[in-house]
Amino acid sequence: MIGAGISGFVSALLLLREGARVTLFDERPKEAVERSLGHPVPPQIAFVHGRMTEKAALETALVVLSPGVPREKLPLPALVRAGTPVWGELELGFRRFGGKVAAVTGTNGKSTVTTLLGDMASRVFPRVFIGGNLGTPFASAAGGSHDWAVVEVSSFQLETIDAFRPSVAVLLNITEDHRDRYPDFSTYAATKMGIFRNQGPADVAIVNADDREVSARLRAVPSVRIPFSLSRPLVAGVFRDGEDMVYRDGSVEERYKSSLLRVRGLQNVENAMAAIGAARRMGIPPDTVRESLSAFAGLPHRVEFVRKVHGVSFFNDSKGTNVGAVLKCLEGFPEPVVLIAGGKDKGVDFRPLRDPLRRKARAAILLGEARERMKRELAGSVPLLLAGSLDEAVREAAECAREGDVVVFSPACSSFDMFRNFEERGEVFREVVMRLPE
Structure with missing residues (x-):
């Protein structure tokens, strides 16, 4: 070991x-x-x-x-x-697991989709394991009797698979991340695509039709592909039609109201569509899917509402540890945004944030190890302020925001320069916001 x-x-x-x-x-x-x-x-x-x-x-x-x-x-x-042989814990757990496996990966959203899909499965099947990168190691399910495992899978875990073959594999997106681990983006993307490597014609791949990097690599996927899309209708798959999420498979067409969702943002509509596609191919009935969608309150530190102060709403998205996550977060807010970002510098390109910030943000408060480079790469997009601590960043954001705005803490960086993990970072943000005077 x-x-x-x-x-x-x-x-x-x-x-x-x-x-x-x-x-x-x-x-x-x-x-x-x-x-x-x-x-x-x-x-x-x-x-x-x-x-x-x-x-x-x-x-x-x-x-x-x-x-x-x-x-x-x-x-x-x-x-x-x-x-x-060199295996990872994911491979070991798979070889010791007796049921079927649904696996979820992607740069962003995988914990949310794993939790939501796991809840859907647990409402139908009596013996469901939910875990993986989400928290409980897959190997802990060894020796038990299970119908399904719903596991979150990271790129690090996919590096060491051999026979790992999920019956249902979900790929949510691929955006730049972990530049401190991989020599280039192509290597990282190829590792993510490994979730489909051992699948066959009897298996299912749930894939994001709107993600350019995913779509460019689908030819090599050997399983049945079920796409999902926010932007356009699909002949088969899951797509958005007005306020409905539509699942279409041959002559079957099912509609799920977006208003069922208690979680905010377009990224969560996208997450829900991926879960719907996977759930239906796992044999989970539509009414059960609807029950789960309406009950799901989201996960902590993922665009989590904290408090409204003087007409300004504060959201904790501490799990937004890469640029792609911040882009999705910003898309979900029609209101003007004051962004708090920064943390440990993983070497990623922050420039894709420039145009969305110019369109949607009133200001950005930058902190942590990456703040100076972020300031250089985002210069000219919005007013940029530097903060020495999260406490200072929240105070500056509150001063910049106007009534009706939202303040979003979505760092685009990991937490390890100032905090043990993203959970501690999110808790500190929440505590600081709760101390703001009325």
């Missing part, structure tokens, strides 16, 4: 139960790993502080690589010579 995060630890315990001799490698000391996990590493698992050596590689029958650890940290030549 390479990497002692939660997915690596769950995988280690699974293999230990199966009788394997397990060694857990991590670059952190054992004490730090155990603090992070919240419990000790069992004595039956050998713990090594450091990277895997060539000698260890030659003595290993299987390597399970945690998604946060790049393959370059492995002694790959030695593993190739030994013929040792």
